[in-house]
Amino acid sequence: MTQEYRVLPQKHFPRDPTNVSTGEQRHWKQFKFPVLIKQYGAVTSINFSPVSPHNFAVTSSSRVQIYSSASHKPVKTLSRFRDVAYSASYRNDGKLLVAGGEVPVVQIFDLGSRAILRSLRGHESPVHVTKWSLDNVHIFSSSDDKTVRYWDLPTEKEIQIMKGHQDYVRCGSTVASSPALWISGGYDHRVILWDTRSGQAVIKINHGHPLEAVLPFPSSTLLFTAGSDNEIRVWDILAGGRMIRSVSNHQKAITTLAFNADGSRLISGSLDQHLKIYDVVDYSVVHTIKYNAPILCSALSPDNTHLVTGLSDGMLSIRHRPQKPSERTQALAKKDSLQGGSHRAFLRAKRFAHNDHVVYKVSKKKMVRADHFMRAFRYKDALDDVLKMNTKKIYPLLEELAHRKALGRALAGRNDDALSPILIYVLANITKPQYSPLLIKIAHIILNIYSDVAGQSAMISDLLRKLLLKVRKEINFQEQSLRLLGTLDMLINSAVAAAALPAPLSA
DSSP states (O other), X not given: OOOOOOOOOOOOOOOOGGGOOOHXXXXXXXXXXXXXXXXXXXXXXXXXXXXXXXOEEEEETTEEEXXXXXXXXXXXXXXXXXXXXXXXXXXXXXXXXXXXXXXXXXXXXXXXXXXXXXXXXXXXXOEEEEEXXXXXXXXXXXXXXXXEEEEETTTTEEEEEEEOOSSOEEEEEEETTEEEEEEEEETTSEEEEEETTTTEEEEEEEOSSOEEEEEEOTXXXXXXXXXXXXXXXXXXXXXXXXXXXXXXXXSSOEEEEEEOTTSSEXXXXXXXXXXXXXXXXXXXXXXXXXXXXXXXXXXXXXXXXXXXXXXXXXXXXXXXXXXXXXXXXXXXXXXXXXXXXXXXXXXXXXXXXXXXXXXXXXXXXXXXXXXXXXHTTOHHHHHHHHHHHOGGGHHHHHHHHHHTTOHHHHHSSOOHHHHHHHHHHHHHHTTSTTTHHHHHHHHHHHHHHHTTTGGGOHHHHHHHHHHHHHHHHHHHHHHHHHHHHHHHHHHHHHHHHHHHSOOOOOO
């Protein structure tokens, strides 16, 4: 009875301990293949729609462009601005968008028709911050006229004009715990928590430097501020604005702050061209992304699949992370979760059965072309196939050929085009400890077979010359390492002997 053929396995070596990445780093490295799109000017604001599929609004020059999260291309353009636009922001239902600009007018757009629904006039200087209140019928705006204004959308009137800043107000945010609270930050170093019911400041905080970004924690208990001092400061709102932490990891002014979907990671961008991700438990940096220009704004999509960054040179960087099936399943399960006491929850119990059995089918490992060649003893064809198609199978195949004592048959009878891929592989891996024993043996076999004709091909001669230089360099390195090891052994032995000597007697 013939023994069943075993499919070639993939060889797994222990990881280099100096190059082991954490799960956190692997997660952020999944944001690959950045799409770079040139805008009409510096990108000053990015805002994601809260509603799936989470398109995002990009503010640049005198226009706001709506980008598709699926195609990464603009699907709508709002160009009804007479000058530079700022701070385009979605409403919670994703149907309306508000934006400010150099012209001191707050404009509300209908994203379906791209029409201007309202133009709110009252500011005397450029409006750099516009946000929707949580009730969806009021708007906050902050301006270079040093005021914060609270607008009523149906009547187009100002409900409150809040004065307390002594310089430009360039950043602001709503507070998740109440639609009546608003936080503003200005170049006067002040952070102010406003209550629109009274129009008064509830808390005033001195950051110490001009502010570029303010961001309350989702639970509304903490506040993060950042500015030109390169520091992120954490304040306890419930304690009246007491600073509890200061984090300094950037070399230049910090221009943007954002959270991931569950608020467990803080994202900061800076003019030093670095985007840093922090763990909010201990504020340690878990990952860093380098860009080619100073960062002005950044945002992460609500489903944690898109990281979009705006740069000062007008480039828009879109990084996408493929969503895992388990994440999609969890999202759908959360969306379609059964409500307690509902009819669906009642019917679910009727389908339960204790005697259900699941039959698992053991799937056979599929054979690749190299496996078929090996099964037919076509060793040369098998080696050629893995060299062209499957680099992960090269070393296991070479091991199997050595086990069958068929390396000579697989390497013989080759022209320079067929021999060069093998030499390139040997040259790339011969100094790696896990590959060295077998590849040294293969190098000897190649030299024994082709030593008489090696000089006839310039390409093969060049590869053999490079191989010789690499081996000599590795031998040199090993000799120096052994000398260093001997010196260290001598020093350690001397220190141990000196420590064992008895202490001299005192006179």
